Amino acid sequence: MILKTSTHKARGTTFLCRFTLCALLLVLPASQALAQLMLYPTRIVFEGNQRSAQLELINNGTESATYRISLVNRRMSETGEFSEIAAPSPGEQFADTLLRYSPRQVTLEPGAGQAVRIMVRKPADLATGEYRSHLLFAQQPETSGRRSIESGSAADGEISIQLTALVGASIPVIVRHGATDANVALTQLGLERSSSGAPLLALQMQRSGTQSVYGDLTVNFTPRSGAEQVIGRANGVAVYTPNPLRRARIALQPPSGLPLSNGTLRVTYREQAEDGGKLLAEAELAL
Numbered sequence: 001m002i003l004k005t006s007t008h009k010a011r012g013t014t015f016l017c018r019f020t021l022c023a024l025l026l027v028l029p030a031s032q033a034l035a036q037l038m039l040y041p042t043r044i045v046f047e048g049n050q051r052s053a054q055l056e057l058i059n060n061g062t063e064s065a066t067y068r069i070s071l072v073n074r075r076m077s078e079t080g081e082f083s084e085i086a087a088p089s090p091g092e093q094f095a096d097t098l099l100r101y102s103p104r105q106v107t108l109e110p111g112a113g114q115a116v117r118i119m120v121r122k123p124a125d126l127a128t129g130e131y132r133s134h135l136l137f138a139q140q141p142e143t144s145g146r147r148s149i150e151s152g153s154a155a156d157g158e159i160s161i162q163l164t165a166l167v168g169a170s171i172p173v174i175v176r177h178g179a180t181d182a183n184v185a186l187t188q189l190g191l192e193r194s195s196s197g198a199p200l201l202a203l204q205m206q207r208s209g210t211q212s213v214y215g216d217l218t219v220n221f222t223p224r225s226g227a228e229q230v231i232g233r234a235n236g237v238a239v240y241t242p243n244p245l246r247r248a249r250i251a252l253q254p255p256s257g258l259p260l261s262n263g264t265l266r267v268t269y270r271e272q273a274e275d276g277g278k279l280l281a282e283a284e285l286a287l
């Protein structure tokens with residue numbers, strides 16, 4: 001996409017700067033990363049005596065790509081957005097000082113894969129609790145064949161500036177030490193409408209305890225004279241420590257001709273199947 005600035009004149013010559021998005025690294029959670037970078041698993045949790053884990057990267061794109069790997073500390077807001085921080089607030093415990101990983105940078109040809117090994121080292125005086133940091137995979141610019149910013153195909157009297165779009169992905173790495181636990185409740189359920197008029201279920205996830213929670217939200221609707229059916233899902237939803245609350249909205253897709261009235265909405269929050277599928281919380285809303 002080309003963004004054109006307004007035209008300016010200097011010394012009788014017209015300069016038109018043309019920029020190709022983007023100048024900044026776009027960092028996405030692994031679940032939202034672009035298809036060219038595949039990561040598995042999309043989160044790592046160290047518990048008990050586990051001291052190492054392995055992460056697989058695959059370049060699913062059509063061009064080679066280089067990724068620099070680093071650990072960053074991030075804070076989650078009540079609505080699920082992340083912001084990178086330098087210093088922890090009270091109650092925040094980060095894992096960056098506990099983790100080692102290798103390699104630090106990888107270059108992947110199309111279709112190629114690479115294993116990243118992650119190790120945890122706990123000091124003897126480590127306090128009981130959960131520690132979390134994020135492993136960031138930041139795509140690096142391609143340096144081969146680099147041209148001068150003024151040697152592009154711009155028309156006479158124009159300067160063409162092209163910047164390479166870079167995409168990064170991150171996954172949480174969690175270290176749990178000692179006896180930790182968590183409880184979660186689903187509260188403040190309410191039916192809302194999006195700007196387009198589509199139905200949404202708004203809710204709050206209230207977490208307590210010494211560890212985060214992670215799982216899938218499922219919304220079922222039971223008409224007064226009909227069978228229960230799934231009308232909404234939100235997978236991979238977390239509430240990280242020390243946050244006591246997360247606000248969420250789930251898009252609902254009832255079958256055509258089925259009004260969301262004269263019935264019951266039931267929302268469940270379960271661990272993902274690979275984690276055991278345990279029911280973590282459940283709530284209902286009468287309509």
